[in-house]
Amino acid sequence: MSRRAFTAWLSADHMAGNLGQYMILPLLGVFLTAQVGGTWIVGVGLFLYSASAGVSALLVNRWLPRFTIVGVMTGSTVLSALGFGLMPYSRSGAVQVLLIVLAGFGGSVHFLLSRVLVAEVVPDAVGRHKVYSALQIAVNTAAALGPFLAGLLYSTADPRLLLSSVAGCYLLAGLSLRFGIPKGLKPTATSSRWPVSRAVLRLVRADPWIRRTVAICLLGAFVYGQLYSAFALFVARDIDSALVRAALLGAPALAIVFLQSAVTAATGGLLAKGRHPFTMLVYGAVLFSASMVVLGVGLPVVAGAAVAVALFSGAEMLFTPMVSTAFAGLPVKSTLEAFNLRQISWTAGEAIGSLAGGTVFLALDRAGLAHGYWLGVALGTGALCYLLGRRLPQPGTTIGVTQESAA
Structure with a gap:
């Protein structure tokens, strides 16, 4: 083949x-x-x-x-x-x-x-x-x-x-x-009738790499969920031009079409040198956080939105394919079960992010505190990236856990 x-x-x-x-x-x-x-x-x-x-x-x-x-x-x-x-x-x-x-x-x-x-x-x-x-x-x-x-x-x-x-x-x-x-x-068949078995859930709790991979997936998906919820509401409210609104919401897709290959070449080189996919996910989440900071610091609306979209697009190009790469490499016997875990993690993060973007953002916006929403999401994301990324042991050197031993 x-x-x-x-x-x-x-x-x-x-x-x-x-x-x-x-x-x-x-x-x-x-x-x-x-x-x-x-x-x-x-x-x-x-x-x-x-x-x-x-x-x-x-x-x-x-x-x-x-x-x-x-x-x-x-x-x-x-x-x-x-x-x-x-x-x-x-x-x-x-x-x-x-x-x-x-x-x-x-x-x-x-x-x-x-x-x-x-x-x-x-x-x-x-x-x-x-x-x-x-x-x-x-x-x-x-x-x-x-x-x-x-x-x-x-x-x-x-x-x-x-x-x-x-x-x-x-x-x-x-x-x-x-x-x-x-x-x-x-x-490969999953180890139980459930999409994610108790053995794999125990493995998630026992192995810091797996646990933090699930956590960073949830976090990144939460911030990703802001694009079509809070950001779309913000653009619809504050930008009169339909063409500008469409360009801002469509920019991440166009950026990926033209620039994803270059980003992939760079990240692929880092992976080949031994950089762990989890580390790349943290970088992507930090970029997501930076895009939220830009929205919260009071720049002119169109300029701030454009810079935020540029950062968001870079984060998406780094983060989204790397999520699948990270879950494919987890020490789980069934790739189907590993991607069931990915599906649950991503869907939960994006759904909660969309819910927050469509409710909390609107409530704060009506109270005149929209900037506080963006800065709160940025601060929370940045703090969690720091906590997830620090003092992480090398994979396989401290927690020699496999799915069989967790069972």
């Missing part, structure tokens, strides 16, 4: 699937309002899609190792295509909710197993990091293109063209998996 072909075809899969996702996400609330009517369906629909796309794969954890990774990933794209493709043909709120959950479930299974696939196929941390970074570029290319294509294809009177195009993107993603990808691999 060619590593280059594997990376290219898996990137094509991610590009097509995420293009479908980012074509519908900006308009999902608009579509639901026009299709069903009422206000409840928008909040419920968006929440259920986020929840199902985040963690619903964990519900079928015990059955996934019975099937090949490529087979399940292909089937999951069909589920997402069916979920989104059938939405224009019903005006029932209950049916729309079921289709949204089906589409999210397909995406959850697909992208969980894609990370597992890379960990199974690529044996070294540097190689895995290169593949995860290539997938990051593919995802963000789709995130940059999707909203523009959605604007061209969507019509309130007849949304079928948009939704059928979304379904077609998912089917193309499944088709791309037929090339360049090992067909017979199955995920």
Whole structure:
């Protein structure tokens, strides 16, 4: 198997699937309002899609190792295509909710197993990091293109063209998996019927590297969750130009498309020299913290937002692919179980961050204390980075714990 072909075809899969996702996400609330009517369906629909796309794969954890990774990933794209493709043909709120959950479930299974696939196929941390970074570029290319294509294809009177195009993107993603990808691999079974076993939870408590990797993932995901919650609210309130608002919110995706390869080359060199992925995650979280500082020090709104976005984009390029690299290297026998742990950690951090950004920020903003929110997030993030990064033993030198000994 060619590593280059594997990376290219898996990137094509991610590009097509995420293009479908980012074509519908900006308009999902608009579509639901026009299709069903009422206000409840928008909040419920968006929440259920986020929840199902985040963690619903964990519900079928015990059955996934019975099937090949490529087979399940292909089937999951069909589920997402069916979920989104059938939405224009019903005006029932209950049916729309079921289709949204089906589409999210397909995406959850697909992208969980894609990370597992890379960990199974690529044996070294540097190689895995290169593949995860290539997938990051593919995802963000789709995130940059999707909203523009959605604007061209969507019509309130007849949304079928948009939704059928979304379904077609998912089917193309499944088709791309037929090339360049090992067909017979199955995920290593988890050590219990649960997505994360008690043995692995004991291992998390016992091994400082694993414990702090989970903690830094939660922390980084919390700050990442501010982009589409508190930051989006801040931009919508304080910046009148729709073009400037769109540029600020779309800048991280465009930065990743053009600059991720350079960041990956630099971080890959550090990994090759023996730098631990956890250390790189701390650097990324510190950059996230710096972007919050910029928002809190009272710079002119557009200038401050632009500098904050630049720092945030750099943090995302460093942090996001390195999370997968770090979890792939954990001393857990089942890569599926390791990435279940990643999925739970990331989803919990991002969900709590989005909740804080949509509630605490608004409350402080209405009290005239918005700057205090940004500085509070920055101070808390920076302090936790310091605590997590200090006095950390070398991996394997002080806690010789494996999953078997923790069991």
